[in-house]
Amino acid sequence: MEALDGNAIAGTLLERVGAEMTAARGSCAHCNATAQIAELRVYLRAPGTVLRCPSCEKVVMVLAETHGALRIDSSSFRLHLPASEDLPRHEPHGHVPRRA
Amino acid sequence: MSPISRGFMGRRRPVADPSRVPPGQYLTDDFPVLSAGPTPHTPLDQWSFTIQGAVSEPVSWPWEEFLALPSETIDTDIHCVTKWSKLDTSWRGVSLDTLLEHIETEADYLTVWSDGDYTTNLALEDVTDGRAWVAYEYDGQSLDPEHGGPARLLVPHLYFWKSAKWVRGLVLTPDDQPGFWEGYGYHNHGDPWLEQRYQGD
Amino acid sequence: MIWQLARVRELVDETPRCKSLVLETPEWPGHRAGQHVDVRLTAEDGYRTERSYSIASAPEERELVLTIERLKDGEVSTYLVDELRVADELELRGPVGGYFVWEQKLGGPLLLIAGGSGVVPLRAMLRHWAAGERSVPARMLYSSRTLEDVIYRNELERLAADAGAEIELTLTREWPKDWTGHRGRVNRQLLEDLAWPPRQRPLVYVCGPTTFVETTATTLVELGHDPSRIRTERFGPTGS
Numbered sequence: 430m431e432a433l434d435g436n437a438i439a440g441t442l443l444e445r446v447g448a449e450m451t452a453a454r455g456s457c458a459h460c461n462a463t464a465q466i467a468e469l470r471v472y473l474r475a476p477g478t479v480l481r482c483p484s485c486e487k488v489v490m491v492l493a494e495t496h497g498a499l500r501i502d503s504s505s506f507r508l509h510l511p512a513s514e515d516l517p518r519h520e521p522h523g524h525v526p527r528r529a
Numbered sequence: 530m531s532p533i534s535r536g537f538m539g540r541r542r543p544v545a546d547p548s549r550v551p552p553g554q555y556l557t558d559d560f561p562v563l564s565a566g567p568t569p570h571t572p573l574d575q576w577s578f579t580i581q582g583a584v585s586e587p588v589s590w591p592w593e594e595f596l597a598l599p600s601e602t603i604d605t606d607i608h609c610v611t612k613w614s615k616l617d618t619s620w621r622g623v624s625l626d627t628l629l630e631h632i633e634t635e636a637d638y639l640t641v642w643s644d645g646d647y648t649t650n651l652a653l654e655d656v657t658d659g660r661a662w663v664a665y666e667y668d669g670q671s672l673d674p675e676h677g678g679p680a681r682l683l684v685p686h687l688y689f690w691k692s693a694k695w696v697r698g699l700v701l702t703p704d705d706q707p708g709f710w711e712g713y714g715y716h717n718h719g720d721p722w723l724e725q726r727y728q729g730d
Numbered sequence: 731m732i733w734q735l736a737r738v739r740e741l742v743d744e745t746p747r748c749k750s751l752v753l754e755t756p757e758w759p760g761h762r763a764g765q766h767v768d769v770r771l772t773a774e775d776g777y778r779t780e781r782s783y784s785i786a787s788a789p790e791e792r793e794l795v796l797t798i799e800r801l802k803d804g805e806v807s808t809y810l811v812d813e814l815r816v817a818d819e820l821e822l823r824g825p826v827g828g829y830f831v832w833e834q835k836l837g838g839p840l841l842l843i844a845g846g847s848g849v850v851p852l853r854a855m856l857r858h859w860a861a862g863e864r865s866v867p868a869r870m871l872y873s874s875r876t877l878e879d880v881i882y883r884n885e886l887e888r889l890a891a892d893a894g895a896e897i898e899l900t901l902t903r904e905w906p907k908d909w910t911g912h913r914g915r916v917n918r919q920l921l922e923d924l925a926w927p928p929r930q931r932p933l934v935y936v937c938g939p940t941t942f943v944e945t946t947a948t949t950l951v952e953l954g955h956d957p958s959r960i961r962t963e964r965f966g967p968t969g970s
Contacts, residue, residue: 431939431940431941431964431966432567432940432964433940433964433965433966434962434963434964435829436766436782436827436829436830436963436964437782437964439766439826439827439828440766440767440768440782440823440824440826443732443823443826444732444733444823449826449827449828450828451827451828451829451830452828452829465829466829467827467829467830467961467962467963468962470567472564472565472566474563474611475563475564475565476563476609476610476611476690476710476715477710477713477715479565479566481566481567486566486567487646488565488566488646491713493710493713493714493715495713495714495715495726495727495728496727496729500713500714502713531770531772531778531821532735532772532819532821533772533773533774534771534772534773534809534818534819534820534821535815535818535819536809536813536814536815536818537771537772537773537809537813538773539771539773539777539779539805540803540805541777555777559803
């Protein structure tokens with residue numbers, strides 16, 4: 430079975446955490462390789478969701494939904510979020526004015 | 530309640546005999562491939578099955594010896610916690626009773642471990658008396674790597690996440706140690722007839 | 731509150747296996763090219779399942795379009811392609827995604843590499859590119875099994891003729907006798923020939939089945955392209 434990538438959990442993270450996270454960069458606690466969440470290897474319905482480092486394949490994040498509540502264990506994926514002044518200045522996520 | 534999608538049925542099969550389908554389950558004819566990681570490919574000449582931990586003496590079988598052990602066919606239904614049940618599946622494997630026959634232990638539990646860092650926990654009484662096998666054939670053929678080959682654990686009376694793919698051994702333990710999914714909130718026991726999907730069920 | 735109901739306004743047969751769903755979404759906040767939605771279906775007895783589909787329409791368009799490939803034994807795709815009717819409603823979550831996104835300000839040159847139905851989000855990017863100033867060149871390399879599997883074929887020809895997009899098609903399983911496009915899978919030679927040289931630092935988007943995406947991305951890096959300029963999205967059956 431072939432893995433998908435972090436794009437596959439974008440909706441879950443947006444809905445449950447409240448942020449667009451696929452572009453977030455972090456490092457693997459096992460091998461120190463850095464990757465954006467979209468680049469992690471994703472195994473869905475395993476019965477939960479397992480995310481693995483694209484470099485060393487070890488588990489870096491687990492999503493498990495039990496009784497409707499979601500546990501996210503990202504202890505092996507250390508997020509590095511840039512300083513606010515380094516963030517690109519543009520419209521908020523998803524807002525593009527429609528043509529009439 | 531979500532809006533209904535007109536005309537959507539999904540791939541469920543009608544249930545002819547409800548007594549064979551645990552609560553909350555749907556029937557499928559497929560055998561979905563659900564994995565927590567990439568398919569391992571341990572060469573058979575490096576494969577072994579080991580029983581260790583709270584035992585007087587650990588024991589290990591390389592592949593050829595394992596295949597030479599007494600085996601049996603198992604015809605059974607399987608139930609996945611993601612709500613799929615598949616009836617009348619056919620396997621061949623070695624019973625855990627055979628594997629544990631000469632093991633001396635006072636442990637009541639075991640942790641199953643697999644290639645790919647997967648673990649799950651079971652009570653000894655759930656894998657003895659003809660309730661569990663290490664299976665290496667499915668439907669008359671060698672077990673496909675995608676489905677856990679060369680060998681997987683088969684414990685059909687519990688939810689199928691307990692039937693660890695790519696199994697390599699058991700570690701007997703005095704206490705119940707949650708395995709991978711159990712540590713994330715899945716039920717320690719996992720009886721589909723009592724719908725024990727998550728801790729607290 | 732990000733789940734919403736969309737109504738099917740029109741169904742368009744794209745290829746024997748693919749259909750586009752043109753949707754009315756009154757509460758749509760707008761989206762960026764490359765983003766996707768999660769579609770959730772609920773049966774009468776409460777059975778529910780979800781799949782992700784890339785948005786095929788550009789941000790400039792009035793209606794949201796999804797293009798669905800019917801997968802063999804696909805539980806959701808067979809419903810969306812074979813059963814769904816005009817005026818039916820679909821529950822959607824989105825738009826989703828911030829990594830696999832292209833917009834004018836990100837620049838280029840823009841290189842879009844598609845395997846099969848991976849062309850869907852790349853078509854949205856190309857439409858968005860065509861609707862803008864086209865200050866960077868755009869090139870698409872699109873791999874399909876056969877000519878009749880090429881989704882949006884007429885539109886891609888028009889974008890080439892009218893907007894100056896460079897469209898390169900390769901067919902992998904069979905091709906017409908007089909075929910002037912490429913033949914065979916996307917390989918190192920084809921990428922070397924068709925990608926801009928690494929020193930031009932193209933912004934590359936690769937989308938399609940997992941193996942296609944991984945082989946292509948790995949080859950591009952071997953050819954000297956900067957991995958941080960390559961964005962990938964893997965499609966695949968979800969196995970359940």
